[in-house]
Amino acid sequence: MSFLELKDLRVHFPTDDGLVKSVDGLSFALERGKTLGIVGESGSGKSVTSLGILGLHKGGRAKLGGEIWLDGEELVGASAEHVRTLRGKKMAMIFQDPLSAMHPFYTVGSQIVEAYRIHNDVSKKVARKHAIDMLGRVGIPQPDRRVDSYPHEFSGGMRQRAMIAMALSCDPELLIADEPTTALDVTVQAQILDLMRDLQRDFNAALIIITHDLGVVAELADDILVMYGGKCIEYGTAEDIFERPEHPYTWGLLGSMPRLDRDRTERLLPIKGSPPSLINVPAGCAFHPRCTFEDRTGGKASTEVPQLVETEGGHLVRCHLPRDTRRSIWETEIKPSLEAS
Amino acid sequence: MQKTTRLGVAALSAVLALGLAACGGGSTTTPTSSGAPAAAGSTGEFNGALTAVVNPSDKKGGILKLANAGDWDSLDPGDTYYGYSWNFIRLYGRSLVMFKSAPGKTGNELTPDLAEGLGTPSDDAKTWTYKLKAGIKFEDGTPVTSKDVKYGVERSFDKEVFPDGYTYFNDFLNWPKDYKGAYKSKDVNTDSAIETPDDQTIVFHLKQPLSNFDYFAQLPATIPVPKDKDTGAKYKEHVISTGPYKFDKNEIGKGFTLVRNDQWDPATDPNRKALPDGYDVATNVNADDIDNRVLAGDLDVDVTGTGVQPAALGRILPDPAVKAGTDNPTGTRLWYTSINGNVAPLDNLECRKAVEYAADKTALQTAWGGEFAGGQIATSLLPPSIPGHEDFNTWVPGADNKGDVTKAKEALTACGQPNGFETNIAYRAERPKEKAAAEALQQSLGRVGIKLTLKPFPQTDYFALYAGKPGYAKDNKLGLAMNGWQSDWPDGFGFLQQIVDSRVIRDTGGSSNISVRDPEVDKLIDQAMEQTDPNSRNGIWTQIDKKVMDDAYILPNVWAKALLVRSKNATNVFVNDAYGMYDYLGMGVK
């Protein structure tokens, strides 16, 4: 069994308007030292998945189904208290906006100390020293001085480094980073991504990077999982996704990917339409109302829910288009247009 | 066992109360329905303390707890002008004479206190002599002499130091010219006003005959003050006692305590029982809380004696068991309407009669606060508790007191105004009850065509500038004016002189008499002032009352009443007519 395995994970929220299936039958596996990128638009269920793994899905209202195996332990059925003891220690998380994710009234140091002392029975002094070490390790200059600064006294990149220091303070085996660079400048983004890659190597942790931007995971991820409407619609190695993507939605994501090697003024190719409602999920393929190639499915797109099928060597796709059609569209229509633009 | 004992005691006290009522010589006896409520409540029955002693006892000890919603104007005998204060001051001060500590009309009787007997007048009633008892001492053991009494009166003269007090002695004694009181005229010989031929004798010399000077002699200003202990305006912080109690702790604005004065000799004092070991008095206490505490038995007396607040009224009246523990005495205050003979057509007696007949007195009673908190319907001037009062009703406003429209119309015809007339009615703007009464009159007089227009005036200048200023009243046709009067002591002079003597009316305004102008009344007043025999004198006051009513210059509304709650813990509870409230001298603790 892999270090982390999700089997048919479901996170459903009952609301006044109906049942919201934020995550609906998600499965994947991840080994230590490997990086998984989960990519999708907002509302695709990628963040809920990560919160579900940590047991942080909203209180008692959400219904968690399926199985989450972490290092041989099943977490869905485990007690909340047990999952709590794993949080921070075995699995840690880095949040999107470090300004709002850190408590404004406590110093950065004390927040790291707090995280460390939950799981390590050490004195405040020792914990403080550890915090300074961690801050130094994530590249914060003069850590012994900055340890007493408040989050608002840090720059955006510094804050994210501090956030990472906090998440890594207990040497977690699973690290989930939810849009770790979205709130940052482009140049800082690259630095943070480099830092994460280095640290992951040092700590030998399993890393999940959640993002709406394929560019973020392009360099970092071993495997990539594309989510749409709470479901996985394409899964494969980074090479699979970037070189041989088979799902029209993935094509869309590639088209709308801002790239460092391209001029910022160039027009991105957005995906038409908006993400599906999670209450009134479109019949058939959830993506079909936005799909340019829906007419080539022989009408199945709007009537039948497509299955996730292996196209070759662990590359999974959820699409009604015949495999050959997908490949020829990619080769003849999408790829040239991406390269041209 | 416990229960039967208590019932037994209660029954015994009820019997005792009845017995005492009989001995007390009150003209009315307590209504004795069945005796059951008295035994059950053990605090007697409604109005039980008006004419008899409730819970009679000679048991000594305990502390009586009193509270005041406001504060004393002053505890200084030379500077206090509240009835309750005069009632209470007898605990720590002895004046020349005093009112008897007894229920009902007996309380109106004067009895010697410092003096051996009541005053001895000269033939012209201009000189009054008192002999002091021997053996009376201040709380520090110094003997009290007539010079201390004289000093007490002299110091009270200074109204700059003692702004709250009355001016009776200032006005009536034959002071040297330009006398300014004991502080500013230190070395002035005042023998023309007060002589002290020896330590036991004091002689008062008056400017004019005053047949009732004994009432002056009961005023707190005759309580002796030791000159060497006098601190002027600060004396109120520690008054040197001559009575059975002296000041222990006194915090102005919060309260004070009285403890026994060991220099007080009961042998010199037949009037005071001095049962409790002390008094605990709190001032500036929330008025509603006082009512609740007295009702709960946590507090013994609301010392101001002005009756419960409206909130408590609503709790007491509907509950017979609670009501049985209360008394509803009629005080010495009259609320009335002045009928100004200077304003036509009220210069005509017939038109004034029409007002008297047409007035709905039950509506007026309601306006003043109803039967219990407002007052008793008044038919004449002198309140029932004042000697000289006689029950008569010159202008009967119908059998039901709702006004006699027929007779009013007849009077109007006789007056030459068969269709009525228009005039104004003045009242004090700050007083909602006066306004309500004025409206009640507007309503009832309107039935016979007398149209009243309401004219409110500020109360501070009501007498000085408006209703009490003859020129203004006449020019502005203030035919009627709401008015009220309370006597400083229960005596015809104290009650009537200021409101019916036409000679007190000044063109510059300021007089309380704003309508009675009858030379015959003035003559009768002079006679009464010279008549030293109380019975004959009281007869003259009755005559004056009747004459003023015949003139129809005054429309009496109500004699004010207050609902008092009897303490559950106190013994010897009774209403003293002289003060219209519970007598604070007799009360003891169970």
Place this chain on the structure above:
Amino acid sequence: MVTYIIRRLIWSVVMLSIVSIITFAIFFLVPRLAGATSEDLAARYVGRTASAEQVKVAAEKLGFNDPLVVQYGRFAKGIVVGADYDYGPGVERCPAPCFGYSFLTRLPVWPDLLDRLPVTISLALGAAVIWVIAGVATGVLSALKRGSFFDRAAMSIALAGVSMPIFFTGMVSLVLFSYGLKITVAGGTYTPFLTNPATWAYDLLLPWITLAFLYAAGYARLTRAGMLETMNEDYIRTARAKGLRERTVVVKHGLRGALTPILTIFGLDLGLLLGGAVLTESTYSLPGIGKYAIDAIGRQDLPQVMGVTLVAAFFVVVANLVVDLLYAVVDPRVRLV
């Protein structure tokens, strides 16, 4: 920081001076504008039987004939260096700070205020402890159990608490607990703390609870709203992600975040109360600053009213300053400049 405090202190003194000028004007200028003469003002101090001449003398003696500026100057001077008051047969020294001299009680105002201050402080602080603990705890629980029976019951009671005037709740609780069940003391009972701390607390129990009930209600609602907001903040999720116990998350992270508005209101509430809990003190007949104020106003004893107004203003101004300073302590993002 230091310059900030110094500047604020100077500003506080200026504020107090302005308050004293306004109060002075209300009592001495406004009546004059309305047509009152010096004699009318003096009439309050000379009793019921005074003749016109006596009133005139009093007006002169009380200085009502001087220009208002001179009168105010005399008052202000008294605060700094003290004053002498002629009360008839003698002269009384009113030492600095002389907040005036009451010609009705013949006592200087300042010692009266000092005498009554402990009562008000005892009442306000005791009640404050109760209402903060009760109000905040209720608010937190309500927020965490939002929509539950507890939440609805607590918020209904809170609404009642905010709506019911203290003279009503006070009177009802006195009748019920003091006179009915006899488990608390009667109105007007007060024992100084130094005499006997236990009796002090017992005597003040009912006033504390009544006063606290009124305020706790507001604090519960405020806390609940604040907690609902902060518990949705990202940093709460972070705290949970660290593996903190839920109680630590709620108290250390959630409540701390919601504390700022509560602290602001608390400072001002406490400042106002220290200037006299008028309704509570008069309902329970407690001889504090508030009762003193009510009695003084009832008697129109202007020097006393002036004194009490200044003391109340002092507490409000100080409370404002303290709240602003505390702001910087509670929220490090606030800079005092």
